[in-house]
Amino acid sequence: MDFASNFPASRCEVFWPNHSLLPTQLLDRSAHKVLTNNSVAFPALEYGPDHGDPRLRKHLASWLTDFYKPQDRITEDRIAISGGASQNLAVLLNVFTDPSYTRRVWFVAPAYHLSFRVIQDAGFHDKFRAIPEDDEGIDIEYFKKEIKRVEEEAVRQGVSQPKHKPVSRPWAKVYKHVIYAVPTFSNPSSKTMSLRRRKELLQVAREYDALIITDDVYDFLQWPSKVKSETEVAAVEEAHLPRIVDIDRYLDGGAERTGADGFGNAVSNMSFSKISSPGLRCGWCEGTAKFVAGVAEVGSTHSGGNPSQFASNILAEAMEEGELQRRVYEVLQPSYGKRYRSMIKAINELLVPLGVRLPQTDRNIVGGYFIWLTLPDGMEGGALVDRAREDENVVVAHGELFEIPGDSDHVKTSFKNDIRVCFAWEDEDALIEGIKRLATVIHTMQSEKNTTGSYKIRLQVEQEAKNFW
Structure with a gap:
């Protein structure tokens, strides 16, 4: 050229x-199958269950199990379908934070800049904090020092319970801190957080009642850094590191350990935008079954149904035989x-x-x-x-x-x-x-x-x- x-x-x-x-032909075939089968088409065009299409959740649970290879299979009750990672970030903040009680939103820096507006809209415009990266993806010692200082200040100020969210909501909780990160192939730094740092970050989150929101949207887009020939490149069909949400299942007894509340301290926020097409406006999140139930209970979904009901049915069809x-x-x-x-x-x-x-x-x-x-x-x-x-x-x-x-x-x-x-x-x-x-x-x-x-x-x-x- x-x-x-x-x-x-x-x-x-x-x-x-x-x-x-963009998978135009695959989506064309999948949409045709959905719309020409009334037993699928009619539910797809209705409001849909709050957790999202059961068939898509089943396919995702199977694929994620094959890809991440956790100790136990991933079950459908750990997954809720969303309107994409950005939409679901807003949902997570809506359900699990309160600006009067949640002390800070911590970003591994540099950070995805378009997430800032989503978090500002949730009332945290004056509560942003940066955590520097190091060669392993996060300067954990810096973070320990800073979150300890912030927590001590909140205690001195008597910040003891949320003011804007009901205290008694059995389907949800309000976390004291939020940590936003892209641990694998980060946007923008392209770094990957080491396994050691992932465990250390989770331990800090547990100590200070923090929710780690990980944008895991790039995990499937991986390949060898060097190859002998571009015509003989093998697919990389297994994750080379566990997600933080996977580590949260097992580390020191997992989210059900003695003294824990069952919500966990990590949620994997994922999207079909990078592996199919952004215009579908469809994604999913994974966490403990208790946490995911809280996601599904957000008022906008409880009223309007799942935010991606029709697109999720098309994607379920695309995954049915493994094409996607x-x-x-x-x-x-x-x-x-x-x-x-x-x-x-x-x-x-x-x-x-x-x-x-x-x-x-x-x-x-x-x-x-x-x-x-x-x-x-x-x-x-x-x-x-x-x-x-x-x-x-x-x-x-x-x-x-x-x-x-x-x-x-x-x-x-x-x-x-x-x-x-x-x-x-x-x-x-x-x-x-x-x-x-x-x-x-x-x-x-x-x-x-x-x-x-x-x-x-x-x-x-x-x-x-x-x-x-």
Whole structure:
């Protein structure tokens, strides 16, 4: 492909799936089967059970058991169907938090920036806190120190019970803290939290009555970091790490241990957006049966029925014979893996010699949508974003976008020297060309000794991104 100077922007910040990877034919067949069988069509077009379509929950329980290999099979009562991970994040906050009692919402930083508005809408705009990452995915000692300090302050202030939620709700509880994380192939940092850190984080959550909400939406999108041949890449059909919600089932007696209330301290928030298509607006969450019952009892579902009743029936049909599952392994993993390896190769050849750094470079299994890049010392991401857009017509996301509002003063929670690139939207040629253009910009800025400066078009870029979404 010929990239002239006026070629349309190489959009390495867009985190949508490429149109070629949307399962139009599979969904067409599945929808036809649903709508031409009245015994399926009529229930699919009604309100639906609060927990969601039983058939989809059964298929998910089976697939998740095969993929994560927990000690005991995952049962349907641990799963509720949602309107997607973002919609369900709002539901989780609605049911299990109270801004007058829940002390803080903690984010592993850098964090997925569009989650901020969801959490602000739940009343926590002034209660955001950042937890820095380390090489294992989270600086657990920093977190222990800070959550202890916050909890001691809440006790001194006499914060003892919720003011905005009924104390007696047998289907739910209000947690003292919320922790939001993307432990596997994180958005935006692309890091994976180690097993040791997952266990340590859960232990802290149990000590301080915290709910860990994990966006596990990228778990199935995994592949080898290096291959001998792109034509002989084996599918990765097992998770290489347990989720925190899996660890919560068993660690030190699990959620049913002596003294525990049965709700658990972790929920896995997942979506079909990354493994099927975002427009379906369908996802699921997994936790203890008691916790999931609380999710299903949220008022909007109790009144309106499951938020994704029709789409979930189509997806149940797509999973009936394993078609959707096979497509993840046979289409998505190879396609995204090839994109990733092409982009990484270009980064290693063109950007690393200029001083750009990558996180966790020793992993055998990688995945997700994103690659996090730390720029050469002294170079600001905002200045690079401006120059890349103006000079080379390439668009990337600057690191400050992913800082936690109100808590970016710590050296490890400020990301002005970082950028995020995405390999999901553009074709391989455009990804490689985008990296070439970034290399040109970085080299030019270094030659000019002009690596900082005002971000004169940042607002324009961000507004265009908002319009695009």
